[in-house]
Amino acid sequence: MFLKKKSSQSTVKNVVTLNPYVNKSYVYKSDSFQPLNKPTFNTSNFVTSYVRNKDIITTVIYLSRNIPQEDIADIIDIKAYEELGLDQANSYTISSIEVENAGEEREFHIFVAEPEALDTIFLPIKQETKYIDLIIPAPLLYKSLYTKEILPKNGTQCFVYFTQDDTFVTVYRNGEYIYSKSIEFSLEQIYERYCAAVGEKVDEKEFYSVLESEGLKTSHSDYQQHFMKIFSDVFITINDIIIYVKRAFNLDTIDQMFIGSERGPMIGLDEYSQNYLGLHASELNFNYHIDNEEWYTDQLQYMMLLSSLLYMEDETSFVNLTMYPRPPSFVNRASGQFIISTFAAVSLSLAYPLVYLVGSYINDAKIYALTIENNALTAEANKYKQILAEKKKIIDGLDGKIKILTDRYNQKTKTLTSIYDKKVNYRLKSEIFHTVAEDLGKYEVYVDMLKSDNDTISMSLVSSDDRKFTEVIKYMSEVHFDNIAAIDIQRIEKDPTGNYYKGLLKVELK
Secondary structure, three states: OOOOOOOOOOOOOEEEEEEOOOOEEEEEEOOEEEEEOOOOOOOOEEEEEEEOHHHOEEEEEEEEOOOOHHHHHHHHHHHHHHHHOOOOOOOOEEEEEEEOOOOOEEEEEEEEEOHHHHHHHHHHHHHHHOOOOEEEEHHHHHHHHHHOOOOOOOOEEEEEEEOOOOEEEEEEEOOEEEEEEEEOOOHHHHHHHHHHHHOOOOOHHHHHHHHHHOHHHOOOHHHHHHHHHHHHHHHHHHHHHHHHHHHHHOOOOOOEEEEEEOOOOOOOHHHHHHHHHOOOEEEOOOOOOOEOOOOOOOHHHHHHHHHHHHHHHOHHHOOOOOOOOOOOOHHHOHHHHHHHHHHHHHHHHHHHHHHHHHHHHHHHHHHHHHHHHHHHHHHHHHHHHHHHHHHHHHHHHHHHHHHHHHHHHHHHHHHHHHHHHHHHHOOOHHHHHHHHHHHHHHOOOEEEEEEEEOOEEEEEEEEOOOHHHHHHHHHHHHHOOOOEEEEEEEEEEEOOOOOOEEEEEEEEEO
16 A cells, blocks of 8 residues: 555654645544544654745745765755845745756745744644644646655646645646645635625535535526526636646646545536636546545545655655754754763673673574574464365355356346337427427527437527627527526638528537
8 A cells, every 4th residue: 555654764654734724634544544633742743734825935946966965955045035026124934845857057946935924824733743744836736646656657647736725726737836826716715705795694504515516517596596606716826827838838728627625526617627728527536545534535645645654754855844854853953962872882891791691592492483483373374274264165166157247247237228219218308399489489599400419409699789699599408507608609601692591509418
């Protein structure tokens, strides 16, 4: 299992992940990842948290490859102040990560945070845990998905994640971070926009309940109408970011879109992604092969866990903005090393004469105990081997019977399904044509030619006014939202010999 940790820090046994913005924490212990009521001080805990995208400043800098490695950190700090126009009178927490490239210069992503802002967010946690080992910028959490091979390291992926007070868009190319930006559509801002649209304060619990359980396909007409407007603005904003990223980083396309939320998946976002971005959106909810009793866990919590395990293996490849590291272990302190050295010298001088005698007695005792244990285990192993052989014969016989019954069941299921589909799900084309004719007639749009192919209807339309085409399409989209998968008019042209307009309408039914 890829969550097994190989930590060089022998005292670390558990991983605690913290979301400081909603005061929610989890603990990974004994291959189980469960909510933690309250984080406390424990030297066996590796404590990890993240900082929101909107709480950090990022930039990219380039340095000559001739600069000595020992001078890189100082030059990066100087460049960060210059590139970002930081106040020289203030100090900032600055961390960086190098981007591998074959160019003449070395490329670094710089992440900057104000210490005062970090103290505001993390000091209450630090008072409870005494230290925070890792504080990672939220956009860099996705890196663990590539390192753990949950996502392939090829192509370009765009991630959109909604949290209570920050929604941010992040782009990775070939498994490496290239850009991130927050948008003004956090879950809290979406709620406020909804209240402003309806003109009154809506019950917050009810609002989030509808958003989480029914999403954009809610049966509540008021919610659906306003959700459509709000999320149209969301995806228009995301589209602007994607256009900028393509131009700035010479991207031909976005290969994959992932959308997630700290409250769980939101139904209907994939259709908006396809309509506004032309991209199929996958749910940002990965199977981490880990025990968890909750129906849904914030994916940032999972990615903090993955990042923690990777950080303990190789901390040099991570951006860490923590200002609250754990104190050195006893053996690494000067006082501890002095005490250990003194005790070791005294112990060696006193114990040396007894080493060989005691060692001989210990070895004899171990050999005797292990011989007895080996004999007992050999007898028990032989007994279970015989039992397993008998059980395997029984299982092989039952597997053959199961296969015969399964094949018979599958054949009957296919037959019944085919009969049911033909009797129940067949959609009368006469009914469809009648409904379409009624809708067209309301707007004085007439059919010149009609063709149907399975669930697709193509119609050549005629009208005295080209605006009536768009009006009838808008009407059909709103009234038959649940039955129409797509509706589009491909061509509108005026007849050169008459005073009417013709258009080719294509309707795809669900």
